Amino acid sequence: MKRKQCPDIPVSSFETNDDIQFDEGWEIIMKGITKLKKMIAEGSEPLLTAEEFIKLYTVVYNMCIQRSDHFQPLYDKFKETCEDFYRVTVEYNSSMDQSEEFILRDLVKRWGCFKVMGYWLPRIFQYFDRHGRRLSKLNEVLGVYNFGDLVYRKVSSYATDAIIRLFDKERKGEEIDRELVKNTINVFVEIGILRQMDAYEEDFEAVMLKAAGEYYSPLALSWISEEYSDSDYMLKAEECLRIERERATHYLPSMRSQQKLVQRVQHVLFEPLLSKFKQKVTTHLIQDAAEKKASSDGACMLEQVLFRNLIKLHDEYKAYVNDCFKNYSPFLKVWKDAFMVFFNRSVGESSSADLLARFCDNLLRREESLMSEQEIEETVAKVVSTLLPCLSDKDLFAEFYRKRLARRLLFDRRLSKDHEERILTQMKEQCGAPFTSKMEGMVTDLTLSEDIQMRFQEYLQSNPTLNHLEMDLTVTVLTTGFWPSYKSFDVNIPAEMVRCAEVFKGFYEAKAKHRKLTWVYSLGSCNIVGKFEPKKVELVVSTYQVALLLLFNTAEKLSYSEIASGLNLDHDELVRILHSLSCAQYKILIKKPDTKTISPNDDFEFNSKFTHRRRKIKIPLPRVVEERKKVINHVCKDRRYAIDAAIVRIMKSRRVLDHQQLVADCVEQLKHIFKPDIKAIKKRVEDLITRDYLERDKQDFNLLKYLV
Structure with a gap:
């Protein structure tokens, strides 16, 4: 296209040094x-050619270098020109009653x-x-005529509303x-x-x-009131989202802004379906679990059937949300x-936590596992x-x-040490280091005990006077804080x-002078x-049984009271041991009278006629x-200790806090480990008040203060 040229500007006098x-x-x-004003009004381009601009610049240059008294006029x-242009041409004084x-x-x-x-x-x-330093800079003059003051503040809200109305027209199919x-x-x-502000x-x-x-929002509610099927509703919603994506791509300046619009529309369209979806998913989960349980092998243990089916159901519904809803966060x-x-x-008297632990135990036990390592x-x-x-x-x-x-x-x-360590590593990544610290300590104890046992054997061999023990002894040294607590009786063990x-x-x-050994015979x-x-017949029995x-x-024959005094065990533990030896599958002892329960009046004698097809039994x-x-x-x-610690941590950092806010913060801190009961939290707050950790404000009873 041929460039439009402007009429020549007379420059005879400033081309010389006159x-x-x-x-x-x-x-x-x-x-x-x-x-320049005329061409702005006409929308002509280019507004000034390079030659025209140089001529105007040269005039200003000659006026500045030839006469210093030209600076002020x-x-x-310049100020007068700016005032005339910006106040007349730019400043907004029109009526807003327009299209x-x-x-x-x-x-x-x-x-x-x-x-x-x-x-x-x-x-x-x-x-x-650059050279009129005695006067204000021209940018300061131009700064007086701010577009925000002249136009933007007056018209921005009207312009925004106009764009919104045009968007709505376009959504309805108008051009x-x-x-x-x-x-x-x-x-x-x-x-x-x-x-330097985010006006957009x-x-x-x-x-x-x-x-x-x-x-x-009303459009989505109208679709639901018209009882569209889920598939029809989703088709309509997907079409709306497709149109909004195209609109966002065409109009909006950044990917971030485009995503905001699409996500907003997505949220409004899918929000009415959330409660309906949750109800359906819960119902289907229960139905599917019941069907799979009924069709499972009856010989399988409850937790094996339950959790294998749960994993399958989880994957099925996750794929459903991913494929149908593109992993949309509300769904x-x-x-x-x-x-x-x-x-x-x-499930019955068993909680999900107990059943899940049993399921993991069955997976990792040597005698129970029927699956490959993979x-x-x-x-x-x-x-x-x-x-x-x-x-x-x-x-x-x-x-x-x-x-x-x-x-x-x-x-x-x-089953193997690697499997145990691998699951602990995965739990640690999922729930944090404190969750598995004790379990990791247990595995470490077992590894250290192997080394201790090896050194103990070397110790026996290096001391001939001690090398003739009447039995082989293997000791596992456990750290008290890592392992579950066990009952320890002062039992009379054999010499x-x-x-x-x-x-x-x-x-x-x-080797360890500052450590104290406590024998836990119940685990031996x-x-x-x-x-x-x-x-x-070789018998594999517990320490109490032996x-x-x-x-x-x-x-050859002992009464219940004689056995009790000989072992120094409490009644409940002694009943368990006697029952295992006289009333269970292997009757090593003969009980008189021959009943299935143990009483203090019973007598026991060694069953010399006992036999078994195996040479070794447990x-x-x-x-x-x-x-x-x-x-x-x-x-x-x-949990009481955990709630106390959470309350003290929160109050120590906040010093003064409303009671309801304290409860909410406490729930938020503890929910990743367990779901704390609100009543339990309130009880712990009252307990901490009685122990002078907290106090209530004298004027506002709901306000709590931390006592240093």
Whole structure:
């Protein structure tokens, strides 16, 4: 396209070094400025050619270097020109009772005029601006005529409303001037950059997002009231989102702003479905779990069936949310909430925490595992990444898991050391280091005990007087703080075992002088040979069982009271031991009378006729029924300490806090480990008040203060 040329500006006098008069020079400058105004009004481009600009610049240059008395008049004329242009051409004095297109077109035009004149005037008077130091800078003059004061503050809200109305028209299928709307939005962006403020976000974007929500909210409710099916509703919502994405891409200046609009519309369209979706997911989870349980092999244990099906259900519904809703965060949250409600339901008398710990125990026990190592690793990873985050009572699970881990480690039932360490590492990543610190200490204790046992054997070999113990002794040294608490009775063990214990004690105390050994005989096991008339049978029994059986080496028949005095055990523990030896599968002792219960009036004698097809058998002790309740009580006690610590931490940092806010902050701090009961928190607050950690404000009873 051929460039449009402007009429020549007479420059005869300033092309030489002849003295130029002020009126003559200003007349030339005004002709150039007048031409610039005319071309701005016509929208012609380019506004000034390079030759024209150089001529105007040269006039100003000659006027400045030839006569110093031209500075003040030139400065005054510059101010007068700016006043005339900006007040007449740019300043907004029009009525707002106009159409949307008129308001936007007028705003874009005035902004264009302001930008063009703001570009050319400082450049034409550039030499004067540098050398007229006695006067104010020209930028200070231009700064008086701020577009924000002249136009923007008067018209920005009207322009925003006009754009919103045009958006709504376009959503309804009407044609609008898309380029005009886009140019107006760019005005908001450019003004924000010029004024060093985010005019776009503050004055336009926030209103636009609110208006989009107000437009689509009644639309979504109308679709639901018309009882559209879920698929029809989703098709309509997807079409609206597609149109909004295209609109955002065309009009909005940044990817961030485009995402905000799409997410706002997405939220409004899908919000009415959330409660309906949660109800359906919960119902389907229960139905699917019931169907899979009914179709499962009846020989499988409850927790095996339950958690394998739970993992499958979790993956199925997660894929459903991902494929159908593109992992949209509100639907993802609702699905997780529904799964957590379902997952944390108790099954009979067993909690989800107890069942999950049993499931992990069955996976990692040597005698129970029927899967390949890869299947075990995948299942363990699923349990930790999928089920454990949904468990509300993680502290209860940790205690049940720790109990079962102790049995696997102490009785050599673990599948492998690598599996145990791997699941602890995954739990640590998921729940934090404090969650697994005790369990990791237990595994470490077992590794250290192997080294201690090796050094103990070397100690025996280096001391010939001690190398002739009557039995082989293996000792596992446990750190008290890591392991679950166990009952420790002052039981009368056989003399052979007493001597072995004394030898090890002397060895260990020489190596660790500041540590105290406490023997936990209830966890010990022993292999003894029973000399029965048919044949010898090796018996694998507990320390208490072997202590009882060895009593029959000196007596063929003993009463309950004689056994009790010989062992020094309490009634409940003695009943368990006698029941395992006389009333269970292997009747090593004969009880009279022959009943299934143990009473203080019973008599026992050694069953010399006992035989078994195997040469080695293990005689288990009956499981303690109250163990689950003890674990729960222990966890409840620990929770009181955790709540106390959380309250003190919060109050120590805040000093003064409202009671309700303290409860809310406490719940927030503890929810990743367990779901604290509000009543329990209030009780702990009252307890801390009585212990002088907190006090209530004398004027406001709901206000709590921390006492240093």
